[in-house]
Amino acid sequence: MILSEYYDDIHAKVERFLSEKGFHRERHEKLQKIGDVWSGNLEVCNEPLGIYLVIPMYFPDKLPRVYLRKRPSFPLPHVDPNLFVCTERESGLVYRQENFLVLIQEILGKATNIISDGISGNNHGDFDREFLDYWGIESDERLISILNPYDDIVRVVVVSVAFGDKKFRAVGKSVETVEKYFKKIDPKYKVSYRCIGWFTKLAHIPRPPFPKSITDAEKDLLLQSKSHIKKYKKTIPKELKAVPYVVFSVPGEIPVMACWGANYKDRQHQLRRNIIERWDADRIQMRIGNRENILKEIKVCIIGCGSIGSRVAMGLVEAGAKTLLLIDPEKLDIGNIARHLCGANYVDNYKVEAVKRHIEQHFPYSEIATIAGDILEVFEKRINEVVSCDLVISAVGELNINRRLNILACSREGFPPVIFSFIEAYGIASHSLLVNAQSGGCFECSLDNDLKFKYCVAAFGDKQPETQEAGCQTTFLPYSSEDTKMAASIVIRQTIEALSTEYLKSQHKVWVADLEEMSRCGIKRTPIYADARSFTIYTYNHGRKRGCNVCKDR
Numbered sequence: 001m002i003l004s005e006y007y008d009d010i011h012a013k014v015e016r017f018l019s020e021k022g023f024h025r026e027r028h029e030k031l032q033k034i035g036d037v038w039s040g041n042l043e044v045c046n047e048p049l050g051i052y053l054v055i056p057m058y059f060p061d062k063l064p065r066v067y068l069r070k071r072p073s074f075p076l077p078h079v080d081p082n083l084f085v086c087t088e089r090e091s092g093l094v095y096r097q098e099n100f101l102v103l104i105q106e107i108l109g110k111a112t113n114i115i116s117d118g119i120s121g122n123n124h125g126d127f128d129r130e131f132l133d134y135w136g137i138e139s140d141e142r143l144i145s146i147l148n149p150y151d152d153i154v155r156v157v158v159v160s161v162a163f164g165d166k167k168f169r170a171v172g173k174s175v176e177t178v179e180k181y182f183k184k185i186d187p188k189y190k191v192s193y194r195c196i197g198w199f200t201k202l203a204h205i206p207r208p209p210f211p212k213s214i215t216d217a218e219k220d221l222l223l224q225s226k227s228h229i230k231k232y233k234k235t236i237p238k239e240l241k242a243v244p245y246v247v248f249s250v251p252g253e254i255p256v257m258a259c260w261g262a263n264y265k266d267r268q269h270q271l272r273r274n275i276i277e278r279w280d281a282d283r284i285q286m287r288i289g290n291r292e293n294i295l296k297e298i299k300v301c302i303i304g305c306g307s308i309g310s311r312v313a314m315g316l317v318e319a320g321a322k323t324l325l326l327i328d329p330e331k332l333d334i335g336n337i338a339r340h341l342c343g344a345n346y347v348d349n350y351k352v353e354a355v356k357r358h359i360e361q362h363f364p365y366s367e368i369a370t371i372a373g374d375i376l377e378v379f380e381k382r383i384n385e386v387v388s389c390d391l392v393i394s395a396v397g398e399l400n401i402n403r404r405l406n407i408l409a410c411s412r413e414g415f416p417p418v419i420f421s422f423i424e425a426y427g428i429a430s431h432s433l434l435v436n437a438q439s440g441g442c443f444e445c446s447l448d449n450d451l452k453f454k455y456c457v458a459a460f461g462d463k464q465p466e467t468q469e470a471g472c473q474t475t476f477l478p479y480s481s482e483d484t485k486m487a488a489s490i491v492i493r494q495t496i497e498a499l500s501t502e503y504l505k506s507q508h509k510v511w512v513a514d515l516e517e518m519s520r521c522g523i524k525r526t527p528i529y530a531d532a533r534s535f536t537i538y539t540y541n542h543g544r545k546r547g548c549n550v551c552k553d554r
Contacts, residue, residue, distance in 0.1 A: 007058060010100060011036065014055055017101050028052060034065065042112045045119055051085075051111065053104075060100035063088055066111040075208035076118030077126035081137045085111045086130075128205045135210065135258050136275035144170040145247065145276045146181050146365065147199060149255035149283075156197045158245050162190045171197055171247055171259070171276075181279075184364040197245035197259075205250045212271055214262045217246070247276065254286065281365045285320050294499050295320040301389040301416075303327045303375060303405070305351040307481070308421055309395030310341035311488035313355050317363050319492055324359075325389055326352040327371045327378055339481045375401055379408060391499070392418045393491060399451060406443035409435060410551045417504055418443070421491045427483030428518055429457035430511040432490045433542065434498055437551060441506035445545035455540070457512055457532070459524040486511050490537060506542040 014036075015025075023040035031037045035056035041048040050069035056062040068083040078086045087110040095103060117123035127134065136142075147156065151173075159178050161170050163186060172178035175193050182189035211217040250256045259274040285293050300321055302309050305328040313324055328351045336351075337343050346354035352370035360366055371378055371385070375396065378386070386392060392409070394402055402420055409415045417436040420443055423429070431453075435442050448454050490509045498504055515525065515534045525532070532538065544551055 010060060011055065013101070014059070014104070017104070018053070023053065026052070031067065035059065039069070042108065042115070044112055044115050049115065053108070055104075060097040060103060064104055064107050066107065068115075072118075075127075075134070076115060077123045077130065078114045079118065080133060085114055087111050087114065124207070127207045131205045131207075131256055132258065132275070134208055135206075135273050139273050139275050141261070141272065142168065142275040142277050143245070143247070143259055144168060144279050145257060145259075146170065146172045146178060146279050147247065147249075147257075148280050149201075149249035149257050149278070150251055151199065153198075153200050156199045156245075156247060158194045158197045160192050160194050162192075163188055169194065171199075171245065181364045184360040186361070195244045197247055199247045199249075202248050202250050205256055210271075210273060211260075214271060217260055217262075217271055245274075255282070279365075281320075281322060281363075284363070290320050293320040294496065296322060298391065298499060299323040299325065299389045300495070301325040301327065301386050301392045303386075303392065303394045303401075304396035305355050306330075306336065306395065306397075307339035307484040308397075308423065308487045308491075309393070310351065310355045311484055312393055312395060312421070312491050313368075314341050314359055314362075315488050315492040316495065317359050317366050319496060322366050324366070324368045325371070325385060326355055326368060327373075327375060327386075328352045329372060329374050339479075339484050376404065379404060383408065383412075387412065387415055389416055391416050391495060393421065393495070394418060395421045395491075397422045402443055406435065407550055410437045410442050417498065419491055419494060419498075421487055423479050423483055423487045424456060424458050425460065425478055426458075426518075426521075426523075427479040427486075427513055428523070429513060430483065430487035430490055431455065432487070432494045432509040434494055434504075434507045434509075435542070436504045436506050439503070439505045440544045440551065441542040442544070442548065442551040444550040445548050446508070446542065455508060455510060455528065457510065457515075457525055457529050458518065459526045483513070486513075493537075508540045508542045510538050510540075512536050512538065 018038050018040070021040065023038040026037050026039040028037045031052055031054050035054045038053040038055065040051060040053060042051055043049075052067040052069060054065040054067065056064065066085040066087060068079065068085065071083060072079065080086070087107050097103075114123065143158065144161070154173060156171055156173055157175055157178070158169055158171050159175055161168055161178070161182055163182075170178050170182070170191075172181070175191060179189075179191040182191060211219070245259055245261045247257065247259045257276040257278055259276050261272045261274055262270070281296070282293070285296075295316065298321060300316055300323070302313050302324060305313065305326050309326075309328070313326060316324065330351055332340065332342055332346050332349055332351050332354050334344065334347050337347070340351075342349075342351075342354040342358050346358070349357075350370070350372035352372050356368040356370050359368060369385075371382065392405070394405055396402065405418060406420075409418045415437065417434060420431075420433040420435065422431055424431075433443065433446055433455075446454055490511050494507070494509050498507075512529065512532050512534060515529075515532065518525065
């Protein structure tokens with residue numbers, strides 16, 4: 001059976017079913033664009049209530065929709081201004097299409113319960129959860145906000161933002177902060193001042209019916225915060241009777257933000273309810289379930305912005321970090337882009353600047369400082385900038401630099417913990433070694449007497465499997481882009497775990513990849529991993545090596 005025949009057969013069965021239930025087909029100019037419109041009644045509070053039931057063309061793969069025939073005398077939760085009764089959110093809903101007649105009955109039953117609870121007042125608390133749907137349903141204007149909903153009350157600015165044919169309004173603490181934000185996305189954004197505004201926090205979410213004038217709004221909404229009225233009055237310029245825009249938030253587990261605007265020369269003029277589209281960091285992190293965001297106030301220094309370091313930087317900002325210091329002396333080469341975060345459009349740019357630009361385009365609220373200079377020179381002349389960070393991550397993969405960094409970490413008071421990251425050849429394993437000099441153990445303790453890393457999975461011996469292009473300075477270690485992502489992932493995991501604990505212990509994490517493939521290639525594993533399993537992360541405590549001359553005094 002072809003698909004159109006399947007849907008026709010379903011609709012024929014639905015027609016017989018609804019006719020038996022007392023529904024009849026009806027023409028409706030707007031609703032028939034969605035599907036077949038059926039008119040009938042629901043029994044609500046012992047009274048018949050007229051509804052339209054719309055069966056979509058692709059039912060049962062799309063859900064039926066219920067609409068009221070007449071507007072109720074007062075607002076009802078889950079009933080929008082178009083009289084649509086929201087019985088289900090199709091996104092994420094699981095149901096069996098083959099039970100399509102049962103599905104219709106269930107939706108009609110849910111509509112009955114929603115309307116009945118709305119009339120009795122049993123579900124009026126749902127107004128709070130669906131506030132934005134009601135507040136902005138008649139609005140044709142949105143404001144992009146980069147304000148934090150927990151900010152203290154401030155005088156704010158509303159600006160016009162233009163980028164080619166794209167034009168919109170935004171709200172922030174100042175023209176400069178808004179301009180800085182959007183120019184990180186693209187320098188071609190143009191920002192111009194429009195008017196002042198005011199930002200306040202309300203004690204609870206407003207419920208319908210909403211205020212219609214500035215006077216009503218001040219009375220009903222601003223008086224929730226009586227102590228703020230004086231500050232609000234001071235915000236208004238003498239020549240105005242009101243602030244053109246008021247942005248408000250209701251803090252909570254999931255903060256709510258909205259806005260109103262009005263003709264500031266006439267306090268009784270019709271109020272405009274505007275939608276706020278939040279572009280702040282907290283909202284973006286909340287969308288991935290990161291409500292606590294322990295990285296929010298943390299500053300991380302990343303030394304080495306190659307294939308691993310660049311992805312660690314991006315991953316940390318994705319996980320909630322806002323402030324980074326990137327250090328790397330090299331420019332991006334075309335040979336780097338197969339494994340690097342940044343692509344060919346960044347070639348010949350310093351890696352730190354390329355990574356900064358790439359991340360800030362994606363997360364314009366991030367604050368990234370860069371040093372495009374020799375790492376050892378940074379250690380000598382600008383070490384205070386490194387020490388000012390809460391965590392240092394070394395992704396350079398160079399033994400001498402890591403040993404020097406380790407000596408600094410163990411000898412200098414107040415030096416932050418350090419994570420050393422590297423990948424074994426062919427992506428056999430990825431390592432993340434966290435060293436907290438205060439708890440014992442250091443990078444030197446991970447090396448044997450021949451300066452070989454003691455925790456390697458593969459036993460390559462003295463000869464490392466490096467690959468060389470034409471030229472004595474063009475050797476590189478072979479591993480894939482996917483291997484760099486895994487290496488970055490365990491560094492980020494270890495960072496979050498480390499910053500989540502009060503007493504930070506030195507620790508080693510290792511991702512072991514495909515050991516069977518390793519054996520087929522004739523590569524032996526070291527005794528430590530004789531019983532290891534493929535595709536597994538192992539975590540080991542890292543302690544001080546007897547006789548270590550670096551951390552001996554700790």
